[in-house]
Amino acid sequence: MTSRLLLAAALLLTAAAVAAAPNYEGRKKCGSCHRSQLESWEKTAHAKAMDSLAPKAKAEAKKKAKLDPNKDYRQDADCVGCHSTGFNHEGGFDPKEPSKYLAGVGCENCHGPGSEYRLQHRKAGQAFEKKKQTTARQQLAEAGQEFQFEERCASCHLNYEGSPWKGAKKPHTPFTPKVDKKYGFDYAKAVRNDKAMHEHFKLEDVFTGLPVPPFREEFQSKARPAVKGKEE
Numbered sequence: 001m002t003s004r005l006l007l008a009a010a011l012l013l014t015a016a017a018v019a020a021a022p023n024y025e026g027r028k029k030c031g032s033c034h035r036s037q038l039e040s041w042e043k044t045a046h047a048k049a050m051d052s053l054a055p056k057a058k059a060e061a062k063k064k065a066k067l068d069p070n071k072d073y074r075q076d077a078d079c080v081g082c083h084s085t086g087f088n089h090e091g092g093f094d095p096k097e098p099s100k101y102l103a104g105v106g107c108e109n110c111h112g113p114g115s116e117y118r119l120q121h122r123k124a125g126q127a128f129e130k131k132k133q134t135t136a137r138q139q140l141a142e143a144g145q146e147f148q149f150e151e152r153c154a155s156c157h158l159n160y161e162g163s164p165w166k167g168a169k170k171p172h173t174p175f176t177p178k179v180d181k182k183y184g185f186d187y188a189k190a191v192r193n194d195k196a197m198h199e200h201f202k203l204e205d206v207f208t209g210l211p212v213p214p215f216r217e218e219f220q221s222k223a224r225p226a227v228k229g230k231e232e
């Protein structure tokens with residue numbers, strides 16, 4: 001009897017843990033509220049990263065990295081992980097059913113899988129609109145939102161043999177500083193490249209408290225007013 005109860009409790013706990021684990025969903029939801037960031041991001045190389053895997057695209061760069069410029073790499077498991085959103089994760093990119101909302105390096109590659117924290121964005125946005133009530137940012141971090149981007153960038157940009165980053169594992173990026181030194185990655189410089197992330201837009205400070213990204217103040221000091229959308 002007791003053991004059966006324990007088993008039932010264990011199953012319930014597992015079910016709760018599975019339900020709480022955030023999934024990837026793609027950029028459709030994010031972009032319907034954060035229209036300015038979406039439109040700016042769409043112009044970046046990250047947004048177009050899947051196109052680079054098509055035959056004939058970036059032929060010179062591919063030859064230099066000893067890749068076949070005529071091959072279609074868009075379903076290749078050795079490539080798509082870094083050129084799409086959430087490959088090999090729940091809800092993430094599936095080469096057999098390639099969703100346009102998951103192709104390319106999207107919102108969730110940097111900000112974290114969004115199925116849980118986006119619900120809190122909606123709730124917090126409403127509380128702020130109605131009652132000027134703010135929400136603790138800490139609960140976003142607990143729901144899987146990323147505030148320290150460096151490791152996420154490194155998992156793609158510094159993922160090669162002999163990399164200064166300790167977490168490197170296969171499949172590696174073919175584009176390393178050995179192929180051309182322009183492929184070297186300087187995080188502090190790269191994260192300030194608005195043409196590679198997206199431009200920054202003014203926040204109303206709906207969320208307060210730690211954790212705050214180290215460069216939040218710097219980016220916000222130059223940010224433009226945002227055009228917001230309603231969730232679709």
Ligand code: HEC
Nearest residue numbers: 029030033107111114118121122125203204205206207231
């Ligand atoms: C229902 C609308 C809605 C959706 C969907 C949504 N957000 Fe938000 N998000 C908000 C609101 C409202 C804020 C608070 C903005 C402010 O302070 O001006 C916010 C804040 C943020 C912030 C800043 C948080 C901070 O530290 O203050 C980031 C980053 C962000 N959202 C990214 C995303 C991403 C990525 C997704 C998709 C996974 C997403 N949002 C989905 C409404 C939404």
Ligand code: HEC
Nearest residue numbers: 045046049052082083105109149152153156190191193196
């Ligand atoms: C999922 C893998 C992935 C993540 C995570 C990622 N990147 Fe990238 N990044 C790429 C790929 C792939 C390209 C090249 C896209 C192309 O041209 O096809 C790229 C391109 C860039 C470029 C060059 C853009 C240009 O115009 O030449 C910069 C700068 C950059 N990333 C910075 C960052 C920073 C900073 C982070 C973290 C905040 C980051 N990336 C996170 C995969 C990633």
Ligand code: HEC
Nearest residue numbers: 052058061073078079082156157159171172173174175183
């Ligand atoms: C571990 C992550 C990772 C894997 C795996 C990966 N890439 Fe990339 N790829 C990147 C990053 C990061 C960049 C951006 C490099 C930069 O501009 O500094 C990039 C850039 C590119 C570019 C653009 C290069 C240029 O100079 O414009 C092409 C083409 C490309 N990758 C093709 C591929 C192909 C084909 C594969 C599979 C054989 C592959 N990638 C596997 C991370 C990866």
Ligand code: HEC
Nearest residue numbers: 030031034037038041105106107110197199200201213216
């Ligand atoms: C390559 C990484 C990267 C990608 C992809 C990315 N972001 Fe960001 N985002 C950042 C960084 C870095 C910041 C600055 C940190 C901060 O202040 O929160 C930021 C800030 C934000 C903010 C805070 C306000 C602002 O404009 O600075 C929002 C909202 C946001 N991103 C939404 C999105 C949405 C929506 C997408 C997808 C359409 C997206 N981001 C894609 C890296 C990224």
